[in-house]
Amino acid sequence: MRLPPGLVQRLAFAALTGAMIVVALPVVGIVTMMIVKGAPGLTAKLFFQGSQALLPAIVGTVYLVLLTAAIAAPVGILAAVYLSEYARQGPLVRAIRLAIVNLAGVPSVVYGLFGLALFVMMLKFGRCLLSGSATLALLVLPLIISASEEALRQVPRRLRDGSLALGATKWQTVRRVVLPNALPGIITGLILAISRAAGETAPILFTAAFFSLTHPYPKSVFYPVLALPYQLFVMSTEMPEVTTTSKWAAALVLVVLVLGINAGAIVYRARLRRKQRW
């Protein structure tokens, strides 16, 4: 027996809509739960008092991600400039692209092992802000390269040709014409990388993060730090004495921080696309 195509289509579309609902509903439900259970815990005490106070952890995460961006941005942006402006198609470019794809796929905990072996032990930085940021920088590097390359490629050819025709050298063209025009896209990529780094736990487990330090604010890059995702991990796995409301509140703070940065980048990008001059 063959079903009429119209009916088959209706069944198929119902199944597809069903898939979307099955994915969307739990997400909406959990977000709602998180707000309902976490919001009452957002008190001054949560941020300022006790060994699990969130403020030092938030500050630690801010230090970590800013240093991460400072390390990863120059390498990532220059690598993108190479791929988009300087490289000629060939085995080297193919190898670089494969390497980027693989870097993006390396599990975050493996970055943690690498950071432990190289930064903490071999270079003797110890478990500190610098080791953690350097490890996170490697993790976000593929993200920054891809976003920057896309931004650079969207700069129209004629702008480059115009600059070169006026006698500018290649690097002058890149620095004064191509990079400024690609800057908004590059910045979006950087913000997304920062939001990724802010939520990662596994890479900083053995390279930077501590729980409840006597000096919670690092004095230099060689000091250990607290980090919000690690704080949430320890609070939820090893501290039964912390109230459930405080735990939900901590989770809410982390989600709002990470998704807030992320959504900011997406909105910024959407607005730029509308304003683009070419």
Add this chain to the structure above:
Amino acid sequence: MRKTTQRIQEWVMERTITLAGIAAIVFVLLIFGFLLRDSLPLLHTASPAALLTDTRWLPTSEPPRFGLLPLLLGSLYVTFGALVLAVPLGLGCAVFIAEVAPPRWREWLKPAVELLAAVPSVVFGFVGMLMVGPWLAERLQLPIGQFAALGSLLLAFMAIPTIVSVAEDALTAVPRALRDNSLAMGATEWQTISRITVPAARSGIIAACLLGLGRAIGETMTVLMVTGNAAVIPHGLAGFMQPVRTMTATIAAEMGETAYHTPHYYALFMVGLLLFGITLVTNMIADVIVHRAGGVKL
């Protein structure tokens, strides 16, 4: 004089930029090199045969046993379960967003799904531990709220954004003309989707699933928090309802308490090397599939 300075500057910048380009290759090789350097000394303690056939992971017993099998099987169980959920749901969502949803929905559905990818894995673990796990354990009459299938369920929601994002791009890249021709021949929309659009985008769809696999097998904090961390070999379907321990969770849980340069430390790097190898191969295959296809075949 100015010309010379300029030429030197050009030369220096070109070299610097090339070096930055090559950096990605250097980093991959460095990671591989350090994983090798700190895992190979384990072979003084345990033979490769013992690593692969020993059914127990007892790193702190005397003598220690470093069977990788329970960890590998734990990872495969959790990942397989995640893919069983994530592939149909993810592809369904991708087709829905690309082909079925009204354009106005499309504009915000994809960013919303991609925002889901940005949720930190520790938050997934937290929600699984405090809410989903206990709730499921009560419904399914399980003794504890930490078991393999719970990890699979949460990982599925972490792999779905990857699958949706990549597969939707592949579907959108199918030329308009293919669809129009099919519709003009009198095919229904669903016939066009199932026999023209989806087959034309198949390389991208396969790559999407492989990337989802890579995401799931490398996920650490979520599985560490919800799968119970018992290093036993899972058996049959019942294994999904029991605690397991994955490779990633083992590294995360044990490296903090291990003295550097001991057999246990080397063993954890060996687990890392194995993980690195698995994700490397998965990503290579995904990349080859995407590039060999060279876009859409007509």
